[in-house]
Structure formats: structure tokens, C-alpha cells
Amino acid sequence: MWAVLGLSSLGDWLGLLAAATFAASQVSNSAAQGAAFGSVIAVRLLPALILGPVAGVFADRFDRRLTMVACDLVRFLFFASIPASALILDDPALVIGWTAIATFIIETTAMIWTPAKEAAVPNLLPRARLETANQLTLATTYGITPVLAGLVLIGLEQLVVLVFGAEGRPRGAEPSDVALWFNSLTFLATAVTVFFGIKEISGRRTAAVEHKPGMLKEFVQGWAFVRRTPLVRGLVLGIFGAFAGGGVVVGTAKFYAVSLSAGDAAFALLFATLFLGLGVGIAAGPRIVGALSRRRWFGLSIILAAGSVLILALATHLAVAVGGALLVGVGAGMAFLSGTTLLGSEVSDDMRGRAFAFVQTGTRVVLMLTISLSSVIVGAGGSRHLSLGFTSVEISSTRPLLAVAGVLGVMAGIVALRQMDDKKGVPLLADVLGSVRGRPLSPDEPKAASGLFIVFEGGEGAGKSTQVKHLAEALRKLGRDVVVTREPGATALGARIRSLVLDPPEVTGEVVTPRAEALLYAADRAHHVASVVRPALTRGAVVVSDRYVDSSLAYQGAGRTLPVDEVSWLSKWATGGLKPDLVVLLDLEPSIGLARAGRRGEADRLESESLAFHERVRYAFLDLAAADPSRYLVLDASMPPEALAAGVLQRVRHLMPAEEEFDLEEAIEEALEDAADTVTMLTGDELTGLPPVDLDKDAPGGGRETRV
Numbered sequence: 001m002w003a004v005l006g007l008s009s010l011g012d013w014l015g016l017l018a019a020a021t022f023a024a025s026q027v028s029n030s031a032a033q034g035a036a037f038g039s040v041i042a043v044r045l046l047p048a049l050i051l052g053p054v055a056g057v058f059a060d061r062f063d064r065r066l067t068m069v070a071c072d073l074v075r076f077l078f079f080a081s082i083p084a085s086a087l088i089l090d091d092p093a094l095v096i097g098w099t100a101i102a103t104f105i106i107e108t109t110a111m112i113w114t115p116a117k118e119a120a121v122p123n124l125l126p127r128a129r130l131e132t133a134n135q136l137t138l139a140t141t142y143g144i145t146p147v148l149a150g151l152v153l154i155g156l157e158q159l160v161v162l163v164f165g166a167e168g169r170p171r172g173a174e175p176s177d178v179a180l181w182f183n184s185l186t187f188l189a190t191a192v193t194v195f196f197g198i199k200e201i202s203g204r205r206t207a208a209v210e211h212k213p214g215m216l217k218e219f220v221q222g223w224a225f226v227r228r229t230p231l232v233r234g235l236v237l238g239i240f241g242a243f244a245g246g247g248v249v250v251g252t253a254k255f256y257a258v259s260l261s262a263g264d265a266a267f268a269l270l271f272a273t274l275f276l277g278l279g280v281g282i283a284a285g286p287r288i289v290g291a292l293s294r295r296r297w298f299g300l301s302i303i304l305a306a307g308s309v310l311i312l313a314l315a316t317h318l319a320v321a322v323g324g325a326l327l328v329g330v331g332a333g334m335a336f337l338s339g340t341t342l343l344g345s346e347v348s349d350d351m352r353g354r355a356f357a358f359v360q361t362g363t364r365v366v367l368m369l370t371i372s373l374s375s376v377i378v379g380a381g382g383s384r385h386l387s388l389g390f391t392s393v394e395i396s397s398t399r400p401l402l403a404v405a406g407v408l409g410v411m412a413g414i415v416a417l418r419q420m421d422d423k424k425g426v427p428l429l430a431d432v433l434g435s436v437r438g439r440p441l442s443p444d445e446p447k448a449a450s451g452l453f454i455v456f457e458g459g460e461g462a463g464k465s466t467q468v469k470h471l472a473e474a475l476r477k478l479g480r481d482v483v484v485t486r487e488p489g490a491t492a493l494g495a496r497i498r499s500l501v502l503d504p505p506e507v508t509g510e511v512v513t514p515r516a517e518a519l520l521y522a523a524d525r526a527h528h529v530a531s532v533v534r535p536a537l538t539r540g541a542v543v544v545s546d547r548y549v550d551s552s553l554a555y556q557g558a559g560r561t562l563p564v565d566e567v568s569w570l571s572k573w574a575t576g577g578l579k580p581d582l583v584v585l586l587d588l589e590p591s592i593g594l595a596r597a598g599r600r601g602e603a604d605r606l607e608s609e610s611l612a613f614h615e616r617v618r619y620a621f622l623d624l625a626a627a628d629p630s631r632y633l634v635l636d637a638s639m640p641p642e643a644l645a646a647g648v649l650q651r652v653r654h655l656m657p658a659e660e661e662f663d664l665e666e667a668i669e670e671a672l673e674d675a676a677d678t679v680t681m682l683t684g685d686e687l688t689g690l691p692p693v694d695l696d697k698d699a700p701g702g703g704r705e706t707r708v
């Protein structure tokens with residue numbers, strides 16, 4: 001298929017050059033030569049307008065292999081007919097006329113061949129390879145074959161001179177004749193290859209064929225499909241927007257170079273960088289964006305290209321303009337690649353031909369219209385002096401035109417992004433940055449609406465288990481369904497993971513390495529969330545967990561000094577993005593906490609870590625709380641348990657539905673009374689200096705960090 005494609009593309013380029021020079025060589029004065037050359041090029045664009053829209057119906061309706069073969073045979077015959085006509089006809093005008101007609105027919109056939117080919121490729125490849133295949137196709141069509149066509153032309157010319165000498169060559173053996181003969185044979189070769197070599201292209205047709213509606217109906221269906229499907233609508237809009245922007249750039253380029261006070265060299269330089277950018281975008285784009293959603297990539301590429309047109313509009317210095325042109329190219333190249341790949345992979349087989357044909361036609365029309373319109377406008381507009389009193393600036397009409405094109409392009413990109421976004425709710429910038437680093441974000445799984453998820457975090461011996469118990473009791477008294485759980489080890493699987501990760505090395509026989517440790521905690525968490533937490537939240541329960549994601553960030557991130565954002569991504573992936581409604585951080589001097597925990601008995605693997613380790617953990621927790629105060633309640637864990645419990649309840653009150661609030665006040669009162677009892681039991685020293693817990697002054701609504 002690639003060989004066919006390369007050969008056929010070589011044929012296209014060769015045909016474009018050869019037919020035009022052939023026509024020009026039929027007449028001798030230069031004006032007529034120009035007209036002949038131009039008219040042959042013009043008839044190549046005409047079929048796009050007339051036949052383009054219906055071409056796709058052929059690709060979807062008939063066997064694509066036979067369609068391609070028929071088209072290639074037609075091209076074989078008509079390319080050969082051009083030099084043959086010169087042998088038969090004597091009048092140069094007739095020969096030029098026939099060349100134009102033949103070119104028209106050839107181009108018309110190409111309009112049918114291309115969508116058939118484009119629609120067939122995705123059926124021949126695994127989806128995952130489609131993007132690479134498209135890279136190859138684009139590189140072949142726009143990079144290799146045009147150059148090759150030029151070389152072949154030169155080579156043929158040399159060959160003709162070598163064989164027939166410089167003068168007195170037989171008719172039909174001029175270099176441009178030979179090029180056309182040669183070209184005709186390339187199409188014969190592709191016809192043979194497709195017919196005998198790639199039978200798979202036909203593979204998809206089955207019984208459905210008899211029920212096909214009429215051609216006209218299929219055509220109308222194709223339009224309706226484009227209009228109705230957000231993906232295709234977004235794609236079409238984006239692609240047309242990009243081409244319109246490109247058209248304006250091309251149409252204004254000459255005048256633009258003048259407005260930079262630069263000449264033809266600058267014009268050529270800008271074009272060369274634009275094409276360089278295009279190549280870079282196509283070749284390096286996929287590697288740069290990594291696993292970013294292709295739909296998002298497409299929209300962003302359009303925005304990049306159009307935004308860079310704005311850079312062009314504002315650039316006053318050639319260097320800036322060259323940078324802008326490079327970015328326009330990169331954006332356009334990436335959009336081109338991702339757009340083609342999306343069309344190929346996400347449009348169903350029976351619509352694909354029409355979708356490709358629609359885009360193929362639309363882009364040509366848009367390009368022609370914008371190039372000619374913008375060059376006319378710029379030509380008519382000229383440039384104006386704007387007097388500012390003390391100085392005057394020259395404003396060329398290319399600038400506003402480019403600016404308008406840029407703004408419209410950016411808007412088209414944004415609309416395309418909206419229409420096609422497959423990761424709604426995932427922040428765009430974070431997604432792009434994550435993808436560039438190899439870790440795209442996944443959309444959060446929907447959170448259960450009714451449940452409440454409360455997490456206790458803190459160092460060793462901070463009193464988490466004690467507070468979890470208190471809170472659960474208080475909420476149960478209110479009649480709430482409460483699920484108490486913990487990490488690691490709340491499930492049977494989790495219990496095994498827990499012993500793998502926490503048993504001292506004397507028991508396990510070796511030390512768990514930091515990354516393995518992070519993965520084990522994440523595995524425990526994934527299983528825990530899926531089998532315990534989410535089901536409970538779904539039925540509306542309050543889930544109270546002793547430790548969650550923050551423990552990994554603090555212990556594995558800060559403690560083990562693994563990159564915190566990687567640990568965070570791992571947990572996000574493990575939990576499907578489930579975040580707690582409230583995190584209660586019990587903050588305590590590690591030495592005190594470890595002493596408390598030590599009373600419990602044998603230290604586990606992490607408890608035996610150095611004090612410095614536990615210091616890092618403590619400050620990591622505090623940092624996390626400071627970064628998202630509305631989600632955290634930080635309590636001084638050296639306070640008596642009852643006072644802490646009252647503080648927790650006070651905050652939980654804000655998370656409960658309104659009708660439960662009244663009872664909750666009572667529960668808090670009760671807890672405070674308990675606390676008061678404890679206070680009287682203590683000697684008092686330990687409590688001096690604590691701020692009073694004042695219920696009334698706490699503004700309703702929560703949302704602030706509360707320190708009791």
C-alpha cells in the first residue's frame with residue numbers, strides 16, 4: 001500500500017509539472033506559454049469544486065479496491081493520451097485543449113481515488129499504528145515524492161539527450177513527452193499492484209450492499225453525518241479554520257515581507273520556515289505530546305497554529321516573524337496529522353470515504369478562496385500612515401488581516417476542542433504537562449452523590465485510630481450508616497499487602513525498595529477504594545478512613561524522597577481520582593507520637609525509620625493541608641482526645657445536610673461535656689495556653705482551615 005501510495009503521489013507531482021510544461025512547450029511566445037501553463041494548473045483545481053462533494057459516495061458505495069483500480073487505469077490511459085495527442089493532432093491549440101481536458105479527467109479521478117484510499121487504510125492496519133502510517137504518508141506525499149518528481153524529470157531529460165542527442169529528436173520523444181509516458185506507466189503499475197497485491201482492501205463488503213440507498217441519498221446522508229456528529233463537526237471546523245488561516249498567510253505573504261521592510265529573500269525565508277515547522281510538527285509531534293488525547297491534541301494544534309498567526313500579525317522584526325512562521329507550521333503539521341488519524345480511526349467504515357471527501361473538497365475550496373480574497377484585499381488596502389501627533393507608524397493592511405485570521409482560527413480551535421473533548425473535567429494544562437512527561441491524566445470516575453468520605457491523616461501515634469473511633473460513634477448515634485476502614489490492610493488482599501510492606505526485614509527476608517513500596521500501597525489503595533469505599537459511598541454511607549492518599553505523598557514522597565507528583569499520579573490512577581470530602585490532619589511532634597506508638601508494642605518497618613524521616617513526613621502533611629485549606633482540618637494532636645473529637649465534629653457539621661445539623665449540635669455539646677470532664681480530671685498544666693473551643697463564633701459554611 002505504501003509503495004502504491006508513493007508511486008501514485010510521484011505520478012501526481014510528475015503529472016502536475018510535466019503536463020504544464022508540456023502545454024507550455026506547444027507554443028512559443030512567452031505570454032501564450034504562461035497562459036497555457038496556468039490553464040492546465042487551473043483545470044486541476046476545478047474538479048474539486050464540481051465533483052469533490054460526491055466523490056466520497058463512490059468510496060463508500062463501491063468496492064474500494066476496484067474503485068482504485070478503475071481510477072488508476074483511467075489515469076494511465078489519459079496521461080498517455082496527452083503526448084499521443086501531439087502525435088496525432090497538428091494544431092497546437094487542439095493539443096493544449098486536449099491536455100486541459102485530459103488533466104481535468106485525471107484530476108477528477110484523483111478526487112475519487114484519494115478518499116477510497118484514505119478510507120481503506122484504517123482497515124488494513126491495527127488502530128495503534130495508524131498515526132505512524134499517516135506520518136509516513138504525509139512525509140512521502142509532501143516530502144519525498146515532490147523532490148523525487150523533480151529528480152526524475154531532470155533524469156529523463158538527460159536520458160533523452162543521451163539517447164536521441166540534443167537536436168532532431170523524433171516527435172513524442174521530447175523530455176516532457178517522455179515524462180508523461182513514464183507517468184502513465186506509474187499508474188498502470190499501481191493499478192496492477194492494487195488489483196493483484198492488496199486484495200484485503202475489498203475485504204469489508206458483505207450482504208449489506210443490496211440495501212444501499214441511492215447515490216443521492218447517500219450523498220445527503222454524508223452531509224447529515226458531518227453536521228450531526230460532534231467529532232466530525234469539530235474536525236471539519238478545525239481543519240477548515242487552519243486552512244483558512246494558512247490561506248491568509250500565503251495570500252498576504254508578499255506584502256507581509258514588505259511590511260517587515262524586507263524583500264523577496266524574507267518571503268522565501270518565511271515560507272521555508274513554515275514548511276520546516278510543518279515537517280517538525282508531523283515528524284516529532286507524537287513524540288512530544290506522548291499519550292495526550294488525540295482529540296485534545298488536534299484542538300490545541302489548531303489554537304497553536306492560529307495563535308502563531310497572531311504572532312506574525314504583531315511581529316515587527318524578521319526574527320520574531322520567523323519564529324511565528326515556524327510555530328504556525330508546527331501547529332498546522334500536528335493538526336494535519338492528528339486530524340487525519342482521527343478521521344481514519346474514529347469515523348466508521350461506511351462513512352469514512354464521504355468524510356474524507358468532504359474534508360478534501362472543503363480544504364481546497366477554503367484555501368483557494370482565502371488565498372485569492374486576502375491577496376485582493378491586501379492589494380487594494382495597501383498601507384496607511386497612522387499619525388500619532390509626535391510620531392507616525394506605518395500600518396500595512398496585512399497586519400489587521402492576519403490578526404483577524406488568527407483570532408478566527410483560535411476561535412475555531414476552541415470550538416473544535418469543546419465539540420470533541422473526550423476528557424471533560426480533566427484540566428487541560430495539567431493534562432498536557434502530564435502527557436508531555438508521559439503520564440496523561442484520566443477523567444475522574446463519577447463520585448457517589450450521597451455518601452461522605454472523611455480521612456484521618458498524621459504521623460505515628462498521632463491518635464488517628466482513637467479519633468476514627470470517636471467520630472464513628474458520634475455519627476452512629478445520629479443514625480448515620482458509618483463504615484470505618486483503614487489503609488493499608490482493610491481487605492483480605494490488603495492484609496496480605498500490609499504484611500508484605502510493613503513486616504520487618506527479619507520476617508520478610510529482604511528490604512522492600514522504595515518504588516515497590518509505593519506500588520504496594522497503591523495496590524492496596526486501588527483494591528480498597530474499589531471494593532470498600534466506593535460501594536459504601538454509593539449507598540450513602542459515611543466512610544471514615546484511617547490514612548489515605550496523603551500518607552503515600554508524605555511517606556513515600558517526602559519520606560522516601562520519591563518524586564511527589566509521580567506518587568500523586570499513581571494514587572490518582574489507583575483511586576480513579578476519588579478525593580475525600582474532608583481530611584483531618586492530626587499534627588504532632590514525631591518524638592511524642594513515636595513514644596505513644598512505642599507503648600503499643602513492636603515497631604513496624606516504617607515506625608523504625610529515623611526521626612528525620614518522620615520530620616519530613618510531618619512537614620509534608622502540613623504542606624498538603626496548606627495547599628488546599630478548604631479540604632483540611634488541622635488539629636494539634638497533643639490535645640486531649642475528647643477536645644479533638646469535638647473539633648472534628650464541629651467541622652463535620654458543615655458537611656452534613658441541613659436537616660441533620662440540629663442533632664449534630666447536640667452531639668458536639670455532648671462531646672464537649674466529655675472534654676470538660678477530662679479537663680477537670682487533669683491537673684491543668686497540660687491544658688494551659690490552649691485556645692478555647694468556641695462553637696458560636698465559628699462562621700457557618702466551613703471552608704477555612706480551622707485550628708483548634
Ligand SMILES: Nc1ncnc2c1ncn2[C@@H]1O[C@H](COP(=O)(O)OP(=O)(O)O)[C@@H](O)[C@H]1O
Pocket residue numbers: 458459460461462463464465466467596597599600637638639640641644
Ligand atoms: N490525644 C491524645 N493524647 C494522648 N494520647 C493519645 C491521644 N490520642 C491517642 N492517644 C494514645 O496514643 C496511642 C496511639 O494512638 P492511636 O490512635 O493508635 O494513634 P495512630 O492510629 O495515629 O497510630 C494510643 O495508646 C492512644 O491511647
Ligand SMILES: Cc1cn([C@H]2C[C@H](O)[C@@H](COP(=O)(O)OP(=O)(O)O)O2)c(=O)[nH]c1=O
Pocket residue numbers: 459460461465487488502521546547548549551552553555556597606607
Ligand atoms: C497508607 C500508607 C501508610 N503508610 C505507612 C504509614 C505507617 O507507618 C504504616 C502503617 O499505617 P498504620 O496502620 O496507620 O500505622 P499506625 O497505626 O502505626 O500509624 O504505613 C505509608 O507509608 N504509605 C501509605 O500510603
